[in-house]
Amino acid sequence: MVNATEPKLSILIVDDDENILLVLRQSLEKEGFHVNTAKSAEEALNTLQRSFFHVVITDIMMGEMSGLELLVEIKKMNSLMQIFVMTSHSTLPRVIQCMQEGAYDFFEKPLKIQDILVSLGEASRRAIRWRDLYSRHSVLKEEK
Template identity: 35%
Template sequence: MEKILIIDDNNDICLLLERFLTKQGYKTASVQRGDDGLTLLRKESFELVICDFKLPDIDGLEMLRRIKVMHPMTAVIIITGYSDVRVAVQTVKHGAYDYVTKPLYPDEILYTIKGALERRSQSISQPKSASPAATVQSPKP
């Protein structure tokens, strides 16, 4: 069962997502502050983190960076009430799977979660191939 961490300062969103995702078969945990999320991530691993971009204590990009440093294979979806294309591009460049604006719609968020987890699984299962530069050939006589 995949574990999903929800980080959002709005407790109603945390509860709504937890109930919905639990019914979909996921194990969930939620916190309202970025620092609390990072503390939990030090103790447990999660396949996916759904993180609000505007947290009271940590900026969304900084939060994303810290999550990726601690757990590079953890998928991250950024959610926000503020639609900004530049921010969306920045978050994806920094390793987020996607950037979803609130209000969250069940079908949309579930589709995004499944896509993020699928990509994570593919990344883990693909063996690292040797790069051409790493291949040493002996000179011919």
């Protein structure tokens, strides 16, 4: 559940499986999150160019562009973007590669919503810290 003192995160979910998109969207919206979906990495990149999201949750195994390739492209656009990856074919090397490329967490399918909610709680706390740090930095720049 979203804490009243934490910002309501905006989340982009990327998966070529429409059932995953639907179930995850409904589950997270019920918890108070703002959720958009994309059916491909290309659609996700277009959406990210037009809108701000705190978190991207992406499948690794998708069509023309994999979730790992998407992760790399997103990090080029916004190095602070919090990205979580999910897959039904997890292997230790894949997990390590995703984390090395900047993923914050990794979920195996079938998904456990409670695990995702715990990670989103951590993402919310990071967003608050980054916002506070940015605010302090802005104040210091104005004082100079």
